[in-house]
Amino acid sequence: MSATVPSSSITPEVAAKSNMTVEAWAEAALEALASGGLEAVAVEPLARRLGVTKGSFYWHFANRDALLRAALALWERHETADAIHGVEAAKDPFDRLFLLFKQANASHKAGRLYLSLAAASGDPVVGAVVRRVSELRLTYLHKCYIDLGLSEHDAMLWSTFAYATFIGNQQVHRDAPERFPTGADFREYFKLMLKTLVLDRSADSGTISPRSLEA
Amino acid sequence: MSATVPSSSITPEVAAKSNMTVEAWAEAALEALASGGLEAVAVEPLARRLGVTKGSFYWHFANRDALLRAALALWERHETADAIHGVEAAKDPFDRLFLLFKQANASHKAGRLYLSLAAASGDPVVGAVVRRVSELRLTYLHKCYIDLGLSEHDAMLWSTFAYATFIGNQQVHRDAPERFPTGADFREYFKLMLKTLVLDRSADSGTISPRSLEA
DNA sequence: ACCTGAACACCGTTCAAGT
DNA sequence: ACCTGAACACCGTTCAAGT
Numbered sequence: 508m509s510a511t512v513p514s515s516s517i518t519p520e521v522a523a524k525s526n527m528t529v530e531a532w533a534e535a536a537l538e539a540l541a542s543g544g545l546e547a548v549a550v551e552p553l554a555r556r557l558g559v560t561k562g563s564f565y566w567h568f569a570n571r572d573a574l575l576r577a578a579l580a581l582w583e584r585h586e587t588a589d590a591i592h593g594v595e596a597a598k599d600p601f602d603r604l605f606l607l608f609k610q611a612n613a614s615h616k617a618g619r620l621y622l623s624l625a626a627a628s629g630d631p632v633v634g635a636v637v638r639r640v641s642e643l644r645l646t647y648l649h650k651c652y653i654d655l656g657l658s659e660h661d662a663m664l665w666s667t668f669a670y671a672t673f674i675g676n677q678q679v680h681r682d683a684p685e686r687f688p689t690g691a692d693f694r695e696y697f698k699l700m701l702k703t704l705v706l707d708r709s710a711d712s713g714t715i716s717p718r719s720l721e722a
Numbered sequence: 723m724s725a726t727v728p729s730s731s732i733t734p735e736v737a738a739k740s741n742m743t744v745e746a747w748a749e750a751a752l753e754a755l756a757s758g759g760l761e762a763v764a765v766e767p768l769a770r771r772l773g774v775t776k777g778s779f780y781w782h783f784a785n786r787d788a789l790l791r792a793a794l795a796l797w798e799r800h801e802t803a804d805a806i807h808g809v810e811a812a813k814d815p816f817d818r819l820f821l822l823f824k825q826a827n828a829s830h831k832a833g834r835l836y837l838s839l840a841a842a843s844g845d846p847v848v849g850a851v852v853r854r855v856s857e858l859r860l861t862y863l864h865k866c867y868i869d870l871g872l873s874e875h876d877a878m879l880w881s882t883f884a885y886a887t888f889i890g891n892q893q894v895h896r897d898a899p900e901r902f903p904t905g906a907d908f909r910e911y912f913k914l915m916l917k918t919l920v921l922d923r924s925a926d927s928g929t930i931s932p933r934s935l936e937a
Numbered sequence: 938a939c940c941t942g943a944a945c946a947c948c949g950t951t952c953a954a955g956t
Numbered sequence: 957a958c959c960t961g962a963a964c965a966c967c968g969t970t971c972a973a974g975t
Contacts, residue, residue, distance in 0.1 A: 559959075562958095562959060565952090571949065622841065627759065628896060638898060638899075641897040641901075642900065645894075667901065672883070678889045678893070681840070686857055692879075742940090764967065777941055780971090938975100945970085946968085946970105951962105952961100953960105953961095954962100
């Protein structure tokens with residue numbers, strides 16, 4: 508509890524005024540990123556929102572880019588952790604793919620953040636992180652298709668197809684919200700994708716029964 | 723040829739110094755948009771590049787937003803024209819879908835521009851245009867699936883699936899370039915998508931032969 | 938009609954000075 | 957060690973003045 512308390516403070520209550528930390532700035536930047544995009548990661552507005560001057564910022568960071576880098580590191584940890592979270596627990600390769608599909612279509616906040624960042628992948632700093640996250644996800648998907656019984660080559664084709672569909676769904680959901688299926692339509696849409704991208708694949712290897720379709 | 727020549731100019735050559743036009747600014751803005759994203763649409767840098775002062779800009783436009791609006795109008799015309807261009811010439815519904823698929827996977831520059839703009843769809847001005855373009859494309863795709871013989875409902879499901887895949891491909895191509903199939907792999911990937919999203923659908927209606935797969 | 942030039946506000950960055 | 961406050965550069969916007 509006393510981690511950030513200045514050792515020279517006389518009364519304990521003064522410690523409550525707690526100095527800024529790199530983490531606090533990074534989290535604020537990530538929130539700004541999610542709601543307002545890259546350009547919302549602005550030092551002065553963030554400083555105002557946090558109740559300090561921008562001079563304070565430059566004590567913790569070299570510049571705006573360093574703040575971005577810290578926020579991106581946070582995001583990368585989230586994405587790579589979430590992507591594998593719980594999925595590895597399932598031992599059946601079909602179940603793992605099913606969970607990945609569910610996850611990809613569930614979190615619209617995470618999806619928006621990804622799109623915001625992917626959008627700014629022209630920026631070399633952002634681009635590097637986005638590429639790392641994308642490739643990690645594709646690698647994992649590829650592995651799942653291999654476990655399902657596909658050849659290296661077929662797994663490459665279908666994992667790319669599936670991933671493109673995931674990402675595209677988030678985009679369509681954002682850019683044509685009127686047209687994106689909801690409610691019962693969405694459940695049917697989800698089944699259709701699952702059948703096309705997973706069930707009909709496991710049928711190729713002839714070992715998996717289509718039981719999870721009703722979950 | 724004398725449209726923008728000041729009537730009071732004494733020597734004809736002076737006209738060559740040609741005043742700025744709304745169109746010239748809009749095209750410059752669109753170029754900046756394609757290469758540097760939304761934030762590259764900046765008045766002062768554009769003015770420098772065009773060899774005028776920013777004061778000139780504010781004669782033609784109320785503000786930066788108006789410039790963006792003009793650039794977006796240009797883009798919208800391109801996208802809606804290109805989307806239908808040549809496709810309507812084909813009378814066979816399968817051929818139309820085939821052409822749309824080919825088109826969607828061909829122009830990476832157009833794809834990048836779309837992603838740049840879709841990225842900035844948090845901005846109300848950009849968002850409105852992106853949504854119009856997205857919904858027009860989905861409406862057209864939907865119509866194609868109807869013509870292929872699908873029910874209204876099935877056409878909704880499959881056109882969404884297909885469009886999500888289009889958009890997602892562009893994103894994967896940009897965000898995981900190492901992983902996106904090229905050459906012979908890409909041709910195979912393309913066939914796989916075409917078979918899944920179109921051929922197997924027309925088989926449902928039982929009227930179309932899979933001849934174009936070898937094109 | 939169209940453009941320049943000076944002015945002001947806002948944000949990024951620096952740095953000397955405070956505690 | 958951490959923060960403030962003033963300074964400067966850059967870009968958006970305005971507007972009086974030029975041609």
